[in-house]
Amino acid sequence: MSLISPSLMQRFDIPGPRYTSYPTADRFLPDSEASAFTQALAQRVAGDALPLSLYVHLPFCESVCYYCGCNKVITKDHGKSRDYLRYLEMESALVSDRLGKGAGRRAAVAQLHLGGGSPTFLSDEELGQLVASLKARFDFQDDAECSIEIDPRTVDDTRLAHLRRLGFNRLSFGVQDFDPRVQLAVHRVQPYEQVAALMESARALRFDSINVDLIYGLPHQNPESFARTLDQVIALRPDRIALYAYAHLPARFKPQRRIDAAALPGADLKLQMLDDAIRRFIADGYEYIGMDHFALPEDQLARVKRDGLLQRNFQGYHANPGSDLLGLGVSAISQVGRAYSQNVKTLAEYYAALDAGRLPVERGLTLNDDDLVRRDVIMRLMCQGRVNFEAVERRYGIHFETYFEDALMRIREFEQFGLVARTPAGLEVSKTGWFFVRAVAMAFDKYLWLHADHQRFSKVL
Template sequence: MSMNLFDTALIKKYDQSGPRYTSYPTANNFSQFSIEDYQKQAALSNERKNPISLYCHIPFCDTVCFYCGCNKVVTKDKGKAEPYLQRLFKEIDRQAKLFDDTRVVEQMHFGGGTPTFLSNDQILALSEKLQSAFNFAQEGEYSIEIDPRGVDENTIKALAKARFNRISLGVQDFNSQVQKAVNRIQSFEQTKSVIEFARANGFESISIDLIYGLPKQSVQTFETTLNQVAQLRPDRISLFNYAHLPELFKPQRRINVDELPSADEKLAIFKYSMDFLLSEGYVYIGMDHFALPQDPLAIAQNEGQLYRNFQGYSTHAQCDIVGLGLSAIGQVGDSFSQNEKNLEAYYQRIDAGELPIVKGQIINEDDKIRRAVIMDLICHFELDFSKVEKHFGIVFTDYFADALPALVEMDSDGLLELSDNSIRVMDKGKLLIRNVCMVFDAYLANSKTQFSKTI
């Protein structure tokens, strides 16, 4: 991917907000969804016998990072974990009963919050509970998000014992002034030692999260951070655009807006980062994600097997996702569902003997068609009309006649090549893939949701 096609004028033209398409329809469209709906969808998924992916949400953090928009509970009281786990174990039992025990768990992910807020023994107990309730594959992809500030070699050994083989580390920026501005003090040495422990204990993949657009960042400061990240040589890097939405996320109100980089500086940081990571041999997967060429994500993309879900890009396209814990989102059968977001409400639902699902959506045929289109574009940057036509029995140009004018304009702008039977996204269009996908989103025009900027 040649970054001399980084077109600043084009990026500014298409400077708008839009979904990240970790699902279609997106989560803001979820509405009333009953437990009976969910049970029917679980029965449907059992008929299809697809493998299972488990997502466990651990909401606790002992400090608040000012940029964060995650659903979390900030507390230094480690005693808060045990009552949560007691409820989570009950939810696991209730969910497991809905799924055929011959179905195999190929993927597991612990997110948050900070999953390593839990003690080593608690992480082991939770992993063992899941393994006793579900049928785990011998060689699955089992990942966990960790905060290096609270992790030592014993933690890494406990994670390995709990069957985790992939870790994702929050870094965001190594610059001390930036760290102070966002209330996340984390040294390079601390991060390096955790990665070394993980590699020594057999972890197959290391991922690092970075954010550009934070207060006190500049091209010069981020250059230093990127050089340090390059020394660590993670298998995957996520380079997220900081979306300053203090009206939605209270911690962001503590960020000094006068210290945020200007729009031009932020774009310059992004361009420099893209150039740097590509020069270091990383492959641009899409949507903020980079991976080394031998990483399963890069291989899956090359083979046309890449997928996208609530955890980002994935190599497990056929999995049903069982969401467990506060605010967790599941994808089962032909539906999406989401748990209670409020901790006390979550506890009340569990204590009442219920599943804590509060909303969701059963997807219709139109949703499936548009999801297939968006998935191919966002994962593989190309779309073969005949593939969609054969699968769904439609005439593509008739079905999407309302989308063609926008696609023609994007073609003339050089974002994509539109032919009679395909769309091929060009390199500079890959940076604006959310904009391309938005053309096919039937819900967007009536959405009142405030999304992040596409770049």
């Protein structure tokens, strides 16, 4: 029997946010003065500072993958990354000057993530220069988790060894699908043997954790071909697997216009591929973390999930409770204290702001008290799959059932279909409910119901 029935899909596979933040980034307001961000940084310095997570966005890629929805710059001109690094250093200086160094271990960087684009577009020398400049500007914990997204087409054993020497201890491989026909249709050709050899080298180099990203719903995929990819991935035994649904939104993402819509699998085939993948991962010893993530039981993500300490931010699920996030580079998002802020999206705007000595912030938001309560509830649902009413009442001085009367009415439908249960302590998402957890969380999103605009998002599965 299918884990997710077609009738559940029909009813609950609705468009909705992925809740990497609440309020979601589309609610941020224009803030070119970076007032929300600078105020939050000042409060951080004055208060009991939390550990830091650093995210650096490196937007360059040599060629475009047609399914891509990221903020990227396609170029073969490697001179561009040299310039970009110079500006990243300027931004790091502006931010770190506001924070000051030497605030002690508690306020140091616990997590660094390089994402993109393709971070491995940078040369070995440039990656070394970037890490050195970040370490010169920010205090790092000795055991900081340092991860980088790997485009297997731009890396070899020597590069992996270099990354390990630079202190990276986690890798994330963009795989998506191993089927040659699918790879050709999405313009990302990287043979299985190439990825397998890299993963073997990464293990020999003792990287702590290896993640593989997969996508279902790509052109020419079908349950049989995807099952072969699943076999190959499971044989490689990555510590973590992220399985994303492809959302075909060619009006929004230009590269997707090069995908032949007639070659896309229909909703029934997508559901079958998802169902097969979940079964395979669980049967082969992976634990379901939430949304689209799976991890081996000994991986840190699975451990923090079991301990009820799983967290979520703009990079997805993570294991660093109570940290502030600083995003550097074009379109990067920061979350400090009560504030969110997002950088400008183009290189021209980014360079112009920094040339003028300004933080390259485009928009931001300082959360009000209501946002804080709702963020807490939504993140608890997304990470732990449960909400304890009394704990929320104690933290925010509210009466849960009165404050969230509307949301609890919306939740009733999920209760009727066994996706959520009312427990003596509060709400608990069921095993099947986890696959629709975004839709459950939407019940508590005030902005969504105020503006009735959830159709803009991709579907929850």
